[in-house]
Amino acid sequence: MRILLTGRNGQVGWELERKLAPLGEVIATDRATLDLADPDAVRRVVRVTKPDVIVNAAAYTAVDKAESEPELAMRINGFAPGVLAEEAKRLGALLLHYSTDYVFDGEKATPYVEDDPPNPLNVYGRTKLEGERAIQASECRHLILRTSWVYGARGKNFLLTILRLAGERQELRVIDDQVGAPTTSGMIAAATAVLLPGVMKDAQAQSLYHISASGATSWYGFAREILMRTGLRNRVIPISSRQYSAAARRPRKSVLDNGLIIARLGIRLATWMDGLQSTLEELRAAR
Numbered sequence: 001m002r003i004l005l006t007g008r009n010g011q012v013g014w015e016l017e018r019k020l021a022p023l024g025e026v027i028a029t030d031r032a033t034l035d036l037a038d039p040d041a042v043r044r045v046v047r048v049t050k051p052d053v054i055v056n057a058a059a060y061t062a063v064d065k066a067e068s069e070p071e072l073a074m075r076i077n078g079f080a081p082g083v084l085a086e087e088a089k090r091l092g093a094l095l096l097h098y099s100t101d102y103v104f105d106g107e108k109a110t111p112y113v114e115d116d117p118p119n120p121l122n123v124y125g126r127t128k129l130e131g132e133r134a135i136q137a138s139e140c141r142h143l144i145l146r147t148s149w150v151y152g153a154r155g156k157n158f159l160l161t162i163l164r165l166a167g168e169r170q171e172l173r174v175i176d177d178q179v180g181a182p183t184t185s186g187m188i189a190a191a192t193a194v195l196l197p198g199v200m201k202d203a204q205a206q207s208l209y210h211i212s213a214s215g216a217t218s219w220y221g222f223a224r225e226i227l228m229r230t231g232l233r234n235r236v237i238p239i240s241s242r243q244y245s246a247a248a249r250r251p252r253k254s255v256l257d258n259g260l261i262i263a264r265l266g267i268r269l270a271t272w273m274d275g276l277q278s279t280l281e282e283l284r285a286a287r
């Protein structure tokens with residue numbers, strides 16, 4: 001199997017390059033070798049590499065910055081997936097793409113299922129929703145995996161930010177009125193590698209799924225768990241989103257219901273606490 005991977009230096013992309021390797025030849029690209037903001041480059045690279053699968057792990061993920069760069073965010077998250085989809089269709093390739101819980105407004109009391117109507121609150125969410133729709137409209141063979149609150153042992157993420165801040169300040173103020181499921185990049189990549197061979201052969205399985213760690217917490221709960229498991233004694237003060245002035249609005253409760261992917265593909269991710277534990281162990285081992 002020839003796999004064209006985008007975003008090899010991202011959190012999920014880095015893990016995917018390693019976890020997909022046993023499945024075949026992975027042609028891993030970064031922004032320098034495949035700039036998703038350039039549709040001609042996207043077409044050229046797909047036509048030259050002729051993959052069986054395109055795994056799109058690249059995205060414009062700076063949620064707050066996207067508010068002031070909506071066009072660039074739309075080009076990368078909204079239009080580029082559509083171009084990848086058109087090219088996948090020409091080749092008969094499968095497009096595997098990642099999306100986000102931020103397509104929802106967070107007002108639902110229970111976890112979101114795939115068919116719940118999206119209503120993004122910010123530019124990032126709107127551009128990611130556009131990307132999903134462009135892929136679906138192309139009618140290429142595709143798999144869209146919506147996940148949430150991604151972090152890992154490398155990259156820019158909440159875990160590494162909390163560990164850094166814990167070394168700089170005695171007191172940390174962390175948002176307590178946004179609830180979600182922190183999901184590790186390793187879990188997402190491992191699940192992708194497990195499901196890909198089956199999904200390649202089964203047209204019925206090619207669809208949109210929610211896939212996040214089991215359980216849920218707030219950013220405050222996540223921060224407390226990080227400090228507790230690392231033996232750090234900083235004081236953590238819960239604050240509201242209103243007290244923390246971010247450029248982008250975020251959903252209050254964007255927990256995803258993973259029932260469909262569990263039932264149809266037999267994939268169930270570990271709990272967010274288990275994910276945190278293994279990421280902390282990975283960080284310790286790397287020290």
Ligand SMILES: NC(=O)c1ccc[n+]([C@@H]2O[C@H](COP(=O)([O-])OP(=O)(O)OC[C@H]3O[C@@H](n4cnc5c(N)ncnc54)[C@H](OP(=O)(O)O)[C@@H]3O)[C@@H](O)[C@H]2O)c1
Binds near residue numbers: 059150
């Ligand atoms: N992070 C989250 O909390 C989260 C939550 C839900 C869903 N997701 C989704 O999960 C997927 C993976 O996210 P992630 O956390 O791994 O993101 P990430 O760590 O921010 O990585 C994104 C990668 O995309 C690359 N990229 C950005 N613009 C590009 C362009 N114009 N051309 C080519 N590459 C470009 C970045 O390259 P540079 O290194 O050069 O910037 C980076 O390597 C994305 O689809 C994201 O929307 C993420």
